[in-house]
Amino acid sequence: MGTWSEQQLLFGLHCISGVGWHTIQLCAHTVGLNGLEAWLGRSEKDWHELGVKPAVAKRLTAGFNAANLDQQLELTYKSGTQWITLIDEPYPELLKHIHEPPWVLFGRGEMSLLNRHAIAMVGTRQPTVYGKKVAHKLAAELAERKLIVVSGLARGIDAASHEGALTKGETIAVLGTPCQVTYPPEHSDLARRICLAGVVISEYPIGTAPHPGLFPRRNRIIAGLTLGTVVVEAAKRSGALITAYSAMESSREVYVIPGPITSPKSAGTLQLLKDSSAKAIDSATDIIVDLRCRLTTLPETDNNGTVMNCFDEVALTASEQAILDRIEDKPSTMDELLRDSELSFAELHHILLSLQLKKRIHERPGAVYGSIWT
Template sequence: MTANKQSELACWIALQRVPGIGPVTYHKLLQQYGSPQYILNNPNQLSGFNEKLVENLRHPDWQQVEQDLLWLEQDDRYILTIDDERYPVLLKEISDPPPLLYVQGEVSLLNDWQLAIVGSRNPSASGRNTAYDFAHYLADGGLVVTSGLAMGIDAAAHKGALSCGKTIAVVATGLDRVYPAKHRQLAHDIVKNGVIVSEFPLGTSPKPELFPRRNRIISGLSLGTLVVEAALKSGSLITARMAMEQSREVFAIPGSIHNPLSRGCHQLIRDGAKLVETAQDILEELGALAGLKPQVIQTEEEIESTHEKDGDYQVLLNHLGYDPIAIDRLIENTGLTADAVSSMLLLLELEGEVESLPGGRYVRTGS
């Protein structure tokens, strides 16, 4: 980075760190006065802003800015201003895009086609498996999976995407912190095979009011948002509603009427979200828009061929007929573990080969 560019970036960072300046005020200042350099060099020329803010502008924290620039010196670390050509195009379209993005990992992924997957921090086992399998299937189909590094559905989506593709984690802290702390290894894996991004400066600790702000970035980066499981009052619904406001697609997976974590998805569907039963539904909806290659969507023959190569899948398919059979009977008849049978049934259902029926029963659907 040249000295001039570094000086410009230092001013962008310094302006963000001035107390009282959020994204809206930052953009208002830029629209009226053009550049962070001018604003910081001429605080007395500003009009329409309160005196406390003007006073804060007279005393930027240049020492902290120097530390921020030192953070940049390690590989695969970036601070993007909204004027940077690498700044994600879709995010720039929302009403209040972050003036700055702190990035660690594969920065070019920010402009790849993305699908956000969000949901409960305390999902059911089925919900967690669904998030993982959808993310795996969609990442294998050419989409980057974006989520928030939270417990539950977010983590399952990141892991599913990492199993065969790329993922983006949008966090509500500075990039020098990992929250929750137990996701430190997951965050490390994402940096190696994806990217972590935040609008918040280094040193920012997790606070409840920061997570809704983070959510608009998750939806803003993405072509659409998929909600897997969500209660009626949850951050996932905030993300989905932000996606709607941003004119992005919203998808929701229905569930049992007896499951409280299905109620948020059902409400979204009533509000106009697209009901999703298979990951294929999403690829077909977004494929043309994103320019995904047709061959990434597996044909039934390819799926069947894949299963034939997997002995456990073939054993399960041999015991599945066109008459309903209970999952307990399948476990008994195949000799496979309950976890293995549940996981394989879910994947077969996502691929349209198996249909689930009330009472934990399953039937084959193909010929």
């Protein structure tokens, strides 16, 4: 057995500045995660022959070695930061199904929350009084109903959403900086409270230099962790719309808080309603009722907010039932299911994700889909 685990080697690659998602995918696909240890300390020529670009090969030669890996592991441990990789069992299931899921997630707080039912809340950094009030109220309602509120710790709607959630439950903050760096700085106390009653996460390792481009990229994680995304207020070019469209690309729901048609802060949300399948909502109940057809484990509440029985087993669509019958008869890969059905890739992906959310199938090693009963 080698000195390093597959998770540690994946961690090591991820922590090298300038080594991106596709380079790690190339390494994992070409030599396998269990073969990465043999590449510790390899020459620039070796990396280049593997298919890595020259500039990246130089970074791997300098950074992917036992000394640097040991140093980064120790630095992360001493900072009090936890980490999980894409191949770890606790890695959030929903996040695996987004475009370019993070190879490594770093966190401070209760990491188990990443696998709880969650709703993202995003919006402008310069909200109206109405926007802040609605975000705080809706987040508190969601948290009271045991849904985790996910946002980005930014000024404005993000902060109001985190604050509202903390009054009744738990929240997840997804950062565009390493977990040890709070941006904006005035949210340091908010980040501290989230670590105590939730979790702060990031895909960026200790030492990552702040850069404006990192923040839009984290939006795919905000959307990817959740069943749906609520956009409270957003101008036409708001970063919140990036999160909303990321949610749509991953076949998640998008909800919009209606605002005045004369307000520039509502122009983006209005556009979402006109151009997409986004749904207007005004309460947590609207979201829960909408998700009822997909879930069996969300708590139902009466008009007084009292938790009632969980939802009954959800019905399947005809297409979902057909795919489930096929999988129950024989565990199958997506390629096999595509070959044996008349569905498009997008349609099949949506059905498989829906069946997983309804807890009827699960993905096994090797990207094989099987019944939860077998």
